[in-house]
Amino acid sequence: DQQVKQNSPSLSVQEGRISILNCDYTNSMFDYFLWYKKYPAEGPTFLISISSIKDKNEDGRFTVFLNKSAKHLSLHIVPSQPGDSAVYFCAASGVSGTYKYIFGTGTRLKVLA
Amino acid sequence: NAGVTQTPKFQVLKTGQSMTLQCAQDMNHNSMYWYRQDPGMGLRLIYYSASEGTTDKGEVPNGYNVSRLNKREFSLRLESAAPSQTSVYFCASSQPGPRPYEQYFGPGTRLTVT
Numbered sequence: 001d002q003q004v005k006q007n008s009p010s011l012s013v014q015e016g017r018i019s020i021l022n023c024d025y026t027n028s029m030f031d032y033f034l035w036y037k038k039y040p041a042e043g044p045t046f047l048i049s050i051s052s053i054k055d056k057n058e059d060g061r062f063t064v065f066l067n068k069s070a071k072h073l074s075l076h077i078v079p080s081q082p083g084d085s086a087v088y089f090c091a092a093s094g095v096s097g098t099y100k101y102i103f104g105t106g107t108r109l110k111v112l113a
Numbered sequence: 114n115a116g117v118t119q120t121p122k123f124q125v126l127k128t129g130q131s132m133t134l135q136c137a138q139d140m141n142h143n144s145m146y147w148y149r150q151d152p153g154m155g156l157r158l159i160y161y162s163a164s165e166g167t168t169d170k171g172e173v174p175n176g177y178n179v180s181r182l183n184k185r186e187f188s189l190r191l192e193s194a195a196p197s198q199t200s201v202y203f204c205a206s207s208q209p210g211p212r213p214y215e216q217y218f219g220p221g222t223r224l225t226v227t
Contacts, residue, residue: 009153034215043117043203043218044156089155100171101216103148103156 003027004092006104014112019077021107023090026071030092034101035064035075038087047088048075080111114139117219119204125225126194134189134222136204144207145187146171146216147179149200156203162187194226 005024013019023033031052036044050057050064050073057064063076077084087108091101117138126132138145146161148171158171160179168179176198178190187206191198201223205216 004155006155036218041220043205043220045218046215049215091156100158100161101156105153105155 002105003030004090004102004104006090006107008107009105010108010110012110012112013080015082016079019075019080019084019109019111021075021077021088021090021109023073023075023104024071025073025092025102027092027094027102028068028071030094030102032093033064033066033073034091034093035062036089036091036103037084038089038106044089077109080109082111082113085109085111116140117204117206117217119202119219119222121222122220123223125227126191127227128195130194131190131192132194132224133191134202134204134224135186136188136219137186138204138206138217139185140206140208140217141184142206142208142217143184145181146205146207147177147187147189148203148205149173150203150221151200159189159202191224194224196226198224199226200224 034049035047037047038044048062066073087106089106090104120135143164147159148156157173162168162181165184180188201221203221204219207216
């Protein structure tokens with residue numbers, strides 16, 4: 001049973017436009033959510049996170065929104081740049097003391113120049 | 114700082130062979146993790162070590178063993194490799210701080226079992 005789902009395997013966006021990547025979760029015990037970015041042949045790198053006590057967190061061009069009632073989070077990238085082309089994973093954590101994550105399956109973003 | 118390093122980068126094994134994947138971090142982190150990444154499956158936790166001297170199973174531990182050699186090093190062993198263990202393996206580490214749940218990943222080991 002997939003507790004963290006990214007239902008869009010891929011997304012293409014024009015350079016300069018907004019990219020919106022979505023993530024749904026089923027476990028209401030999750031209290032911390034993260035987005036990771038992964039380039040080919042590299043390990044994932046941390047992008048942005050949000051605690052369940054917030055509904056929005058912003059870092060430069062990246063904003064994460066959390067809708068707890070819908071168990072949904074989204075990552076907005078504005079404006080999108082060709083260097084943003086990568087696979088994006090959302091992850092959720094809620095097991096106290098262990099920092100264990102459950103990852104989604106990833107969305108491949110392609111930003112077209 | 115090198116961050117998280119993994120060796121080897123690539124490996125091909127025959128079914129039944131054994132090998133150990135090595136991981137080291139130089140960030141003085143307490144917690145370390147082993148994940149595997151398969152197409153359409155995302156990253157799945159194999160084993161983790163919350164602190165030196167402790168290890169626990171993750172989602173997919175069958176067929177693997179781990180050793181937390183010291184605070185820096187966390188190895189993953191395949192005793193008898195199977196084709197189903199063909200995957201990309203990532204090691205990660207973390208430490209509570211301003212972003213308490215952030216994990217830092219190594220570059221990965223691509224393993225093929227024939």
